[in-house]
Amino acid sequence: MQLSEKNKRLITNLLLAFVLISIGFALGKHSVASKNLDGNMVAASNGGAISSDRLVKIFYMHATFRCVTCNSIESRAKQLVERDFADAWASKKILWEAVNFQINEALAKKFDVAASCVVVTIVQGDEILEFNRLDDVWPLLEKPAEFDAYVSDAVRKALAKINGDNK
Amino acid sequence: MTWVSITTAAWLGILTAISPCPLASNVAAISFIGRQLHSKTAILFSGLLYTAGRTMTYLALGALLSSGVLASGELSRFLQKYLNEILGPLLILLGMILLGLIGTGLSIQMAGEGIQQKAAKHGALYAFPLGVLFALSFCPVSAGLFFGALIPLAVSNNSSLFLPALYGIGTAIPVVVFAFLIAFSSKWLGKAFNSLNQIEFYVRTATGTIFIVVGFYYSLIHIYGIKPY
Numbered sequence: 001m002q003l004s005e006k007n008k009r010l011i012t013n014l015l016l017a018f019v020l021i022s023i024g025f026a027l028g029k030h031s032v033a034s035k036n037l038d039g040n041m042v043a044a045s046n047g048g049a050i051s052s053d054r055l056v057k058i059f060y061m062h063a064t065f066r067c068v069t070c071n072s073i074e075s076r077a078k079q080l081v082e083r084d085f086a087d088a089w090a091s092k093k094i095l096w097e098a099v100n101f102q103i104n105e106a107l108a109k110k111f112d113v114a115a116s117c118v119v120v121t122i123v124q125g126d127e128i129l130e131f132n133r134l135d136d137v138w139p140l141l142e143k144p145a146e147f148d149a150y151v152s153d154a155v156r157k158a159l160a161k162i163n164g165d166n167k
Numbered sequence: 168m169t170w171v172s173i174t175t176a177a178w179l180g181i182l183t184a185i186s187p188c189p190l191a192s193n194v195a196a197i198s199f200i201g202r203q204l205h206s207k208t209a210i211l212f213s214g215l216l217y218t219a220g221r222t223m224t225y226l227a228l229g230a231l232l233s234s235g236v237l238a239s240g241e242l243s244r245f246l247q248k249y250l251n252e253i254l255g256p257l258l259i260l261l262g263m264i265l266l267g268l269i270g271t272g273l274s275i276q277m278a279g280e281g282i283q284q285k286a287a288k289h290g291a292l293y294a295f296p297l298g299v300l301f302a303l304s305f306c307p308v309s310a311g312l313f314f315g316a317l318i319p320l321a322v323s324n325n326s327s328l329f330l331p332a333l334y335g336i337g338t339a340i341p342v343v344v345f346a347f348l349i350a351f352s353s354k355w356l357g358k359a360f361n362s363l364n365q366i367e368f369y370v371r372t373a374t375g376t377i378f379i380v381v382g383f384y385y386s387l388i389h390i391y392g393i394k395p396y
Contacts, residue, residue: 012268015379019256022386026252029390063247065388067188067307102248114243114314116307135319138311139179 052125054162056088056155057095059119061111064102070116073137074098076144077118077151084152088159095123120154122162132158168324175320176330179312180337188306195258195381196301196342198374200294201350205367210350213291214343220298222335225313229331232318243305243314250304255386257300262378265371298339309338 003011058081060074078096081089088094101108101116111119111133121131132154140147184193200217203209231237264270305313313334321330357366387393 008268012263015259015263015268018383018386019259022256022390026390063307063310064392065251065307066394067186069186069188070307070311101244105244108240108244112238112240114240115247115305115310117311117315135315137315139175139316142182 054122054124054129055093055095056158056162057097057121057123057128058155059107059111059121060096060098060116061101061108061113061119062098062116064100066116069141073116073118073141076147077137080148080151081155084148085155085159093159093162094155118151118154120158122158168326168329172320172324172326172330173333176317176333177337179317179320180334180339181341182337183309183312183334184338184341186308188308189301189304191381191384192254192301192304193342193345195378196297197346197349198370198377199297200343201346201353202370202374203291203350205363209291210347213294214339214346216291216294217298218336218339218343220295220300221302221339222298222332224299224302225317225331225335225338226328228313229318229321229334230327233322233327239314239318243310246303246305247307247310251306251385251389254300254304255382255384255390258378258382258385260382262375262380262382264375265378266375268375302335302338 058077060077062070062074081094081096085094099107101111101113107113110128111131113119113133114135115138118134118137119131120134122129134151134154136150137147140150183189196217200213201210203213228237228242232239232242260269317331317334321327324330353366353370354363357363360366
């Protein structure tokens with residue numbers, strides 16, 4: 001089936017218009033984003049749980065485009081923490097926050113994030129005292145038992161540190 | 168270096184290729200490589216060049232990252248942020264060239280020959296830059312597996328070239344195999360119904376259309392932030 005010259009021109013113009021608008025939109029988006037960069041975004045942002053105690057805060061760092069695999073890493077890790085550390089979770093000794101590392105560039109730089117990952121941190125107020133970036137969630141994704149042990153171990157170590165410090 | 172690290176690097180590449188997140192670009196690559204039904208050699212050459220493009224890219228990135236010239240996090244974030252945004256409009260333009268919507272007029276002729284004629288005549292050569300482009304367009308899974316798993320593996324094995332190259336080959340193999348299967352089944356169909364020219368026309372049109380559709384998909388997700396699900 002051949003298109004008539006008129007239809008061909010119409011489709012061409014529509015596609016070129018979409019391309020130009022998209023390029024303009026992308027440029028505009030980046031120029032607005034660079035003006036709005038907030039230096040305070042590196043703060044732990046405890047979501048209202050203001051405490052002078054040290055807490056374990058787990059960040060799930062993700063890109064704007066969230067793929068199926070990334071969502072399964074997030075839900076698997078979160079369910080694991082909620083289940084295996086139920087007491088600490090209920091008493092808000094462990095906090096969880098999902099952060100878009102393409103928006104919060106300050107936090108992405110602090111953690112040196114290269115891809116979506118889980119970061120276990122120790123926070124006090126809105127200050128991040130130390131962090132452990134769990135890059136191996138990717139190669140361990142196919143090995144659920146090792147994935148669980150890897151994440152649990154990092155959370156357990158962080159909890160042990162704050163329990164020792166808070167006594 | 169052990170066999171475990173060698174097979175792990177290749178497996179990480181295959182895992183990247185078969186995961187759902189680079190599916191759209193893989194479909195575009197499959198249609199591009201497999202579109203030259205008239206010649207097995209052209210498909211083979213195209214597939215090899217696509218593989219070479221991907222492999223060279225990962226090899227170069229691996230060397231730069233392992234030697235400390237570039238920082239893993241900064242590079243990954245830069246590529247994930249900008250490359251995927253460039254890819255959408257670029258694929259639409261490439262699709263338009265493949266369909267002959269642009270590139271045939273005098274205004275954009277290069278060396279006296281339209282872009283589309285060049286693409287048709289030297290089509291296989293374009294598989295190399297396509298491989299480079301798709302390798303650089305990291306999606307979350309490929310970024311996680313390359314920067315989070317492959318680079319640490321390469322560093323710990325002191326192999327900044329070999330393991331990233333194996334990873335690159337691993338990412339291209341499923342694409343090339345599918346391109347061959349689709350090309351030969353289309354050719355068989357064309358021969359069976361005695362209409363190879365007709366099938367070739369449909370395959371060429373489908374390739375351009377797939378590029379445009381994938382370009383829209385990338386633009387909507389990465390530029391306009393529309394969630395696919």
